[in-house]
Amino acid sequence: MMHAVRSPMLQAVWWRRISVMIVKELRQLFRDKALIGFFFWAFIMDVYLAGSGTSMQLVNAGLVVHDADQTVSSRELIYRFHQPYFRFDGLVDHPKDGLRRLDFGDDIVLLDIPPRFHEMLASGESTSVQMQVAATHSPQGLSAASYGARIVGEFGLEASARAMGLSANGNLSLPVVRSDHRIWYNPNQDESWFMSISEVLTITTIFAVLLPAAALVRERERGTVEQLLVSPLSPFQIMFPKVAAMTLVILAGTAMSLFGILHAIFNVPMKGSLALYFAMTTLYVFTTSGLGLMAATIANNQAQVSLMTILVVAPMINLSGTWTPPEAMPIWLRELMLLSPLHHFVNISYGIQLKGTGLDILWPSVLSMVALGGALFGFGLWRFRRQFR
Numbered sequence: 001m002m003h004a005v006r007s008p009m010l011q012a013v014w015w016r017r018i019s020v021m022i023v024k025e026l027r028q029l030f031r032d033k034a035l036i037g038f039f040f041w042a043f044i045m046d047v048y049l050a051g052s053g054t055s056m057q058l059v060n061a062g063l064v065v066h067d068a069d070q071t072v073s074s075r076e077l078i079y080r081f082h083q084p085y086f087r088f089d090g091l092v093d094h095p096k097d098g099l100r101r102l103d104f105g106d107d108i109v110l111l112d113i114p115p116r117f118h119e120m121l122a123s124g125e126s127t128s129v130q131m132q133v134a135a136t137h138s139p140q141g142l143s144a145a146s147y148g149a150r151i152v153g154e155f156g157l158e159a160s161a162r163a164m165g166l167s168a169n170g171n172l173s174l175p176v177v178r179s180d181h182r183i184w185y186n187p188n189q190d191e192s193w194f195m196s197i198s199e200v201l202t203i204t205t206i207f208a209v210l211l212p213a214a215a216l217v218r219e220r221e222r223g224t225v226e227q228l229l230v231s232p233l234s235p236f237q238i239m240f241p242k243v244a245a246m247t248l249v250i251l252a253g254t255a256m257s258l259f260g261i262l263h264a265i266f267n268v269p270m271k272g273s274l275a276l277y278f279a280m281t282t283l284y285v286f287t288t289s290g291l292g293l294m295a296a297t298i299a300n301n302q303a304q305v306s307l308m309t310i311l312v313v314a315p316m317i318n319l320s321g322t323w324t325p326p327e328a329m330p331i332w333l334r335e336l337m338l339l340s341p342l343h344h345f346v347n348i349s350y351g352i353q354l355k356g357t358g359l360d361i362l363w364p365s366v367l368s369m370v371a372l373g374g375a376l377f378g379f380g381l382w383r384f385r386r387q388f389r
Contacts, residue, residue, distance in 0.1 A: 017233060021241030022248075025215055029249065035214065042203045043253035047261045051196030057189070058143035060087040062107030064098045067091055071118035073159070077129070080151050081111065086144075102134040109133055109144050121159045185354040192266040193354070198322040200257045201349055204250060204281065205316060205342050208288040209295065210309045211246035216296035217305050239381065243289045250285050251278060271356030280352070280366065284345045287373020293380030316342045341376070344369040 030036060063086045067074050081088065089107055092098045098110035112130040120127040131148045135141030186193055216239075255278075262268040270277070295308040317323070319333070320342035326334050337343045344365040351357040351365075359366065 014237075017237050018241055018244075021233070021237065022245045025242050025245035026249070028218065029211070029215065029245065032214075032218075035211075039207065039249070039253060040256075042207070043200075043257045044261065046203060047196055047199045047257045048265065050199035051192040051261065051266050057191055058085045058140060058147055061085065061109060061140060061144045062087055062089050062101075063109045063111060064089050064092050064101055064107045065111045065113065066093075066095045066098055067113045068115045069113050069117035073118035073121055074113045077113065077152070077155050078111070080155060081109075081148070085147050099132065102132065105134070105136070107134070108137075108140060109148060111148070124160075190266070193268045196257075196262050196266050196268060197349060197353060198346075200254065200262070201320075201322060201342065201346060202317055203257075204254060204285065205288060205345075206309060206313050207246070207250050207253065208285040209292040209312055210305065211249065211292065212243050212289040213292035213296040213299065213305045213309065214302050215242040215246060216293065217299055217302050221301055236381075239293065243286060243293075246289065247282060247285045251282060254278070254281055268353065270353055272352035272358065276358065277349070277352045280345070280348050280369075283366075284341065284348075284369060284373065287370065287377050288341055290373065290375075290377030290380030293377075294383050297380075297383040297386070316340045319343060320346050322346055338368070339372065341369050341372045344372070 060083060063081050065078050065088070067078065078088070086109065089101075092101070092110075095110065095112050098107070098112070101107045102110055110132040112132070114127065114129065117127055117129070129152060131145070131152070133141050133145045133148070135145075183189060258270075263270070291312050292309075295305055295312060299305045299308055319337045319340040321337065322342075326337055329337070347365045348362050348369070351362050
């Protein structure tokens with residue numbers, strides 16, 4: 001009977017200690033002004049800059065034209081270089097004037113149309129146009145060259161069909177391969193969706209490792225770890241509140257990014273369950289914090305923790321598929337990606353937000369993330385317990 005009474009009392013004391021330690025960790029964290037400033041910058045401004053300041057698509061590329069023909073055919077070709085991909089900045093009297101604009105960065109593309117362009121097209125003779133591209137910004141330059149080649153190629157195909165006497169629809173009988181794309185989950189191919197979501201996942205990973213490690217090292221720097229050692233707290237009661245408190249803080253930062261930046265500014269949809277998304281984020285943060293616990297057992301101060309966080313997080317990001325698609329990697333590196341918890345969390349996050357998928361489809365990624373995260377968390381906890389022996 002006494003045992004039955006004592007057990008609920010012990011449980012109440014156990015949970016009381018956990019709750020008090022969580023409040024203590026939150027208070028200590030918010031006293032670190034530099035870390036809190038970095039936290040708000042990362043989850044608000046960094047996500048906004050990633051979604052609005054980085055673009056791999058060709059948008060309003062400056063175009064100047066040297067038109068030595070000045071006929072209906074040359075004007076039709078020029079007209080096809082239109083927005084949103086190209087921005088027509090006018091004609092130049094000589095190709096050297098156009099090259100000068102490319103050298104000074106005023107434009108990206110110079111289109112040089114030769115004399116007798118219309119006449120040669122009408123007679124069926126072969127002719128060519130010259131397109132010079134400033135590739136100082138390599139992605140934009142390569143995209144401009146690719147778009148320009150496609151535009152000129154389609155124009156040449158239609159001109160050849162007309163020269164053969166075919167009707168407007170007659171060219172459909174020619175052997176033509178058409179690439180018909182159907183975009184399901186991002187129909188406007190808005191890069192801000194991809195960039196902002198990727199940045200949120202990256203920032204979440206960084207803080208999932210950094211905050212628990214910084215909380216543990218802070219105790220050592222300030223000399224309060226000795227006070228914890230002589231307290232009636234077990235190693236688990238010392239460690240678990242740190243992870244739980246930092247998980248709550250990271251979830252708050254994720255909510256700020258989700259509702260304040262992704263939805264409010266970039267109109268990123270949440271097609272799946274919001275509760276499922278936050279549940280998976282909680283699971284990911286809690287399990288990934290094992291890396292932070294392991295780093296805290298090695299580092300002696302917060303500067304070392306920051307450097308170790310970079311050392312740990314950088315391979316996870318590079319092997320996650322956020323910046324480099326798995327298809328572009330060697331086969332052996334693709335197999336190595338399966339060891340990155342972030343790789344599975346990326347599949348889960350994009351699946352919930354953009355595809356509206358649930359656990360019936362995402363369960364393989366969830367199980368992989370739990371298995372990897374559980375192993376990391378267990379190893380970090382084991383390393384942490386060894387310090388108290």
